[in-house]
Amino acid sequence: MKTPLPPAHCTFEPDDWLRLARCWHPVARLCDVGPAPMKAVLLDEQLVIYRIGEQIVAAKDVCPHRGVPLTLGFHDEHGIICPYHGLRFGADGRCNRIPSSPDQPVPAKLNLLSFPVEVRFGLVWVCLAPDEENPAPLPEMPHWEDAGFQQINCPPFDVAGFAGRQVEGFLDVAHFAWVHTDTFADASNQTVPPYNPVETDYGFAVDYWSSVSNYAAGSGQQAPEGFQWLRHFEMHLPFTATLTVHFPDTARLVIMNAASPVSARKTRMFAPVARNFDLHIPVEEVEAFNHRVFEEDRLMVETQMPERLPLDLTLEAHIPADRSSIAYRRGLKKQGYGEFFLV
């Protein structure tokens, strides 16, 4: 198979682009995809996404006839329709109508350039450059399918920053007392007890024990005196992490931070959530709370310099609380990633 080329005006260094294009990335929530052409951008590639029957199609947003974006077009029950000459594309991205020659057969090769799609955790995942010999695994999410757990899919959250910086922020436990004091953390609880990332097949896992509560500020809820909170992180390189928060008794909250690299400087963050408590609280409240937490992180992620994540550990200073961040950078480096950005 031919090695796919990065799109024009690609913001990634070509080797990093290809390595990232071999992986699965989320591009939309399943609930947002309908029969109308929907736009998404992944790794600088412009995509059109639509639903036809039970099938989700993700393809290059370029009509194979004269190159007009399908996302400017329309749809009917048989597919999406290009706005220029009305060619219609249905299942598997195949053309099924040429309005200017309705009596002639449609050439079998008249297809959109489509990509493999998987639906997991209420998200549509796309792989731009599948490696048939060595297919990339999809991330897993603890408890998503378990009985008693509610599945919530927060609206996507756009960040004007690099996915690697955003993910590193999600793994960072030293910023709670500084950035998240309006939502859950305590400004006076600043110490980070030691913790140790353990390498896994897809990245690493971390058990982080501390006294930082995860109850919403102002909720009046409190854990028993001396309660130690376990936050279990699982990093699936390059950009998907899950956090399972162990509340008192058997209450669990799982948040997936699936950062989709729109470009080297833009990220669309998807956040499926699963929980087995407070099921009477409207999901909108959970979504609003998560939104506030991610909003608190925004200023940091969008202003960090350099914009890319320096994988050479000598380029930034590290403190003992950074074990996850160091494991993250080492993991990316081990997978062969370089500098991520062209400039």
Ligand code: FES
């Ligand atoms: S450019 Fe799409 S139908 Fe002609």
Ligand SMILES: [Fe+2]
């Ligand atoms: Fe944060």
